[in-house]
Amino acid sequence: MACSVATAQINETPAALDGLDVQEHLNDQLPLDTKFTDRNGNVVRLGDFFDGEKPVILSLNYSNCPMLCQQQFNGLITTLRQMDPSVGKDFQIVSISIDPKETPQRANDTFKRYYQEYGRADTANGWNFLVGTPRQILAVSRATGVQFRYVPERDEYAHIAVAMICTPDGRISRYLYGIQFDEPTLRLSLVEASEGKIGTTIDRVILACFMYDETAGRYGPEAVKIMKLGAFTTVLCLVVGLAPFWVFRRRYQTYRNHIHSQHQEGQSPSQAT
Numbered sequence: 001m002a003c004s005v006a007t008a009q010i011n012e013t014p015a016a017l018d019g020l021d022v023q024e025h026l027n028d029q030l031p032l033d034t035k036f037t038d039r040n041g042n043v044v045r046l047g048d049f050f051d052g053e054k055p056v057i058l059s060l061n062y063s064n065c066p067m068l069c070q071q072q073f074n075g076l077i078t079t080l081r082q083m084d085p086s087v088g089k090d091f092q093i094v095s096i097s098i099d100p101k102e103t104p105q106r107a108n109d110t111f112k113r114y115y116q117e118y119g120r121a122d123t124a125n126g127w128n129f130l131v132g133t134p135r136q137i138l139a140v141s142r143a144t145g146v147q148f149r150y151v152p153e154r155d156e157y158a159h160i161a162v163a164m165i166c167t168p169d170g171r172i173s174r175y176l177y178g179i180q181f182d183e184p185t186l187r188l189s190l191v192e193a194s195e196g197k198i199g200t201t202i203d204r205v206i207l208a209c210f211m212y213d214e215t216a217g218r219y220g221p222e223a224v225k226i227m228k229l230g231a232f233t234t235v236l237c238l239v240v241g242l243a244p245f246w247v248f249r250r251r252y253q254t255y256r257n258h259i260h261s262q263h264q265e266g267q268s269p270s271q272a273t
Helices: 068-080 104-118 133-145 185-191 201-209 223-264
Strands: 035-036 043-045 056-061 092-097 127-130 148-151 156-159 162-166 172-177 210-213 218-221
Touching: 056 068, 056 133, 068 104, 068 185, 092 104, 092 133, 104 127, 156 218, 172 185
Parallel strands: 056 092, 092 127
Antiparallel strands: 035 043, 056 162, 148 156, 162 172, 210 218
16 A cells, blocks of 8 residues: 655655655565675674564664654654563564665664663664665565665655564564654554564553554554443453352352251251251
């Protein structure tokens, strides 16, 4: 599905942005065999960051971006710091540079900045900034449907602010647009992508009652599920509330039957005891 995105946050000419879009490839498999270079200069596969257990936040950015990428990552960091799940422990972050001229050293500088801003110890293994060749970058661009364009007169890249939430086995689960991330939406998107492997019981209950609203870009209530949950809750409360009455009534009926049986046998209650 094509999603037009407001790009007022980036100072580009209209010609540079004309025609740029995101063709969503929901549930499509990423090219996991595509090789990149990580911030330490090691050759890695995209699939190395999908372990079958943790979801992945994937983005196409570049470190030398004069404005939009920084704003997007600043917004992401702000939201991540509000969340209980942690980078590395509960999910991975993979950012692929769309500028083939960027080096591992530049990627490492970017890693240091955002890792320090995140401020949670022992999460370094969850932050992955990758660089690659044009062919490698385009392989991911085509698979995700995220378009960008080089602007030679400015030596910059026109692109759209979007993050993709991916499943642990490397499929695209959700697209989140913009430079600000709603905390419940980001958290529930990760819970959804992980098929409930991360998050709390409350998160899974909320996810069962809410569905993603593509027009609003966040999770909204699904009336039918809420009505069903309300009906179930009402029945449960009635059962819990009436259970003592039913138990007392049954015991009282048993006692009356016992007394009646004794009278029929010509015994009084005092003789029976």
